[in-house]
Amino acid sequence: MIGVAPPAYDPAAPESVTTLPVGAPATVRAYVRELMRRHRRAFxxxxxxxxxxVTASMVGPYLLGGVVEDLSSGSGDLHPGRTVALFAVALVVQAFFVRLVRLRGAMLGETMLADLREDFLVRSVALPPGVLERAGTGDLLSRITTDIDRLSNAMREAVPQLSVGVVWAGLLLGALTLTAPPLAVAVLVAAPLLTVGCRWYYRRAGAAYRSESAGYAAVAAALAETVDAGRTVEAHRLGRRRVALSERRIAEWTAWERYTLWLRTVLFPVVNATHVVVLGATLMFGGWFVLRGWLTVGQLTTGALFAQMLVEPVGLILRWYDELQVAQVSLARLVGVREIETEAGEDHVRPEGRDVTADRVRFGYHAGADVLHGVSLDVPAGTRMALVGPSGAGKSTLGRLLAGIYAARAGEVTLGGAELSRMPAERVRAHVALVNQEHHVFVGSLRDNLLLARTGASDAELWAALGAVSADGWARAMPDGLDSEVGSGGRTVTPAQAQQIALARLVLADPHTLVLDEATSLLDPRAARHLERSLARVLDGRTVVAIAHRLHTAHDADVIAVVEDGRISELGSHDALVAADGPYAALWRSWHG
Structure with a gap:
């Protein structure tokens, strides 16, 4: 493996797949300092x-050096009993405190890991939904799984063990300097070899591990997209193309894996050579120092043992520092969400009304390819507006901008005069909600699923919300009522019931503006009609923007906006637009045959 040539380093290649940012060094350092402050007592x-x-472990070499010194001077007063007793006490103390070190290190690591997981979860949930949608599942999934796994080992072992190694090495060097000062110079002979080897390795390792992580994210993205769109892939006979893409991503990822392995095969022999040099230099220089009368034989014995003991902490430091190189990349990827959160909103931006306005909005998912082209639209409070148009015209995109999911590239979308993109996500969700075909029932009780919308809601309010969407009947029929377990491993709910749970959350959240993206289109007709009656009660008195893929949804709207090629081509009531005999009238005729 040593003869393997490393790949040409091109960090942009794998990292370009990532949409979520990687934390800057300053962000990583700030988070590490924060963790240290939280756990300074444990550290x-x-x-x-x-x-x-460590001090107890040095008692043995010190006693042995004293015995050798006494023997070399011809002293007959060795006191072997006292020496053995002191050595036994030191061993007991060392064993007890080594066990305590491992226990305290494990506790510290687990506590920091729990903090890291909780911080990442809290910040991920607070991210603007548009950011997560643009990032896709692959990158986020790799951060939640692979990066957390890598950090688990670092937090549990690397950070505590590195702290142990640094203290251990520092105390041994201090003891060596006090016991046999000339030998401290001999130990430094190996420093240039170790420094050169480590500089060579660490200058390459960080970038290589970043590329390796980004390569894995690309693999995860390709596989997740293929699985999610499995039926589409099969219908369009895209199997070979998707397999080829996956194989290419895997090849890129494994190339970086081989490169990081090659780096380690260079570093480890250098470290082993350093250990040999340290011990050899200590014995050679120490022997010469004894001959010159600068050291005694006892000092040489103690110093040589201390130098030999340095092998383990130095190896410990290098081993876990290498682990931290991997962990640092994963940590940077995890704390990158902090930078998004910092940019996500301004707390002082508050709406002063309920009117929703889009002013010359331009938006595209990719640079240079706008989906919306200068769209302007006014939705007064209490209005029911329908967005209609052919597939791909930009209806859903416009709806997501009006819901605050995306931020406009140019122009602005405002709620009560306040720009949605500058408001914190939680404040946007308190005023505007997007309701679509996707519905989630989380593992836990029915009560926990509902309290996601409003944590302080009473049981009476929860039952009232279920009643508002006609879900209280089947909910009361469950064995434990609100405490019944639902989701994976619990009671299986039907798609219609899952959507009712989502609507009940909506009632509890009580936003005044709703953007509907055909919330019932995936249900069977009977369930859809029943749910639409529930939905009608939820919509009463609210501002509604309905993305109408089926024109019967648009018929009863106050205003209909026709979206074509990313522009609004018509605006008016159903009767007025039919009478105008324009694009809407053509769509209506085609819908009714």
Whole structure:
């Protein structure tokens, strides 16, 4: 493997797949400092306990050096009983505190890992929905799974073990300097070799591990997209193309895996050579120092043992620092969501009304390819508006802009005069909600599923919300009522019931403006009609923007906007647009045959 040539490093290739940002070094350092502040007491305890363990481990070499010194000077007063007793006490103390170090290190690692998971979850949930939609499932999935897994090992072991190694090495060097000062110079002989090897490795490792992580994200994205669109892939006979894409992504990822492995095959022999040089230099220089009378034989013995003991903490530091190189990349990918959250909104931006307005809005999913072209639209409070038009005209995109899911590239979308893209996501959701075909029933009780919308709601309010969408009948029929387990592993709910749970959450959240994207189109006709009656009660008194894929939805709207090629070509009531005999009238005639 040493003879394998590394691939030409091109960080843009794999990383270009990632949409969510990777945290800047300053962001990573700030988060690490925050973790250190949260757990400074635990860190201090770990350092103190480790210092006691290391000090106890140095008692043996010190006693052995004293025995050798006494023997070399011809002293007959060796006191073997006292020496053995002190050595036994030191061993017991060392064993106890080493166990305590491992326990404290494991506790510290698990606590920091729990904090990291919780911080990432809280920040991910708070991200603007449009950011997550544009990122896709692959990158987010790889961060939640692979990056968390890599950080699990680092948090559980690398951070505590690295702290242990640094304290251990520092105390041994200090003891060596106090016991045999000339030998400290001998240890430094190996420093240039170790420095050069580590600089060579660490200058390449960070970028290589970033590319490796981005390559895995690309693999996850390709596989997830293929599975999600399996029927479409099969219908259009895209199987070979998708397999070829997956194989290419896997090849790119494994190339970076081989490269990082090649880097380690260079570093590890350098580290082993350093250990040999340290011990050899200590014995050679130490022997010369003894001959010159600068050291005693006892000091040489103690110093040589201390130098030999340095092998383990130095190896520990390098091993776990290498692990932290991988963890640093994963940490940067996880804390990158903090930068999005910082940009996500301005807390002082508040709406002063309920009118929704789009002013010369332009938007595209890719640079240079706008989907909407200068769209302007006014939706007064309490209005029921329908967006109609052919497939691909931009109806759903416009609806998501009006719901605050996306931010316009040019122009602005405002609610009560306040620009939606500058408002925090939680405030936007308090005023505007998007209701579509997607519905989620989370694992847990029915009560927990409903409390997601309003955590402080009472049971009476929960039952009232279920009643508002005609879901209280089947909910009361469940064995434990609101405490009944639903979702995976619990009671299976039908698609119509899942949508009713989603609508009940909507009642609890009580937004004044709703954007509907054919919320019942995936249900069978009987369930759809029943749910539409429930939905009608939810819509009463609210501003509604309905994205109408089926024109019967548009018939009863106050205003109909016809979207064609990313522009609004017509605007008016159903009767007025039919009488105008324009694009809407043509759509209406084609719908009714």
């Amino acid at each position: 201090t305890t770990l350092v103190v306990v480790n210092a006691v363990a």
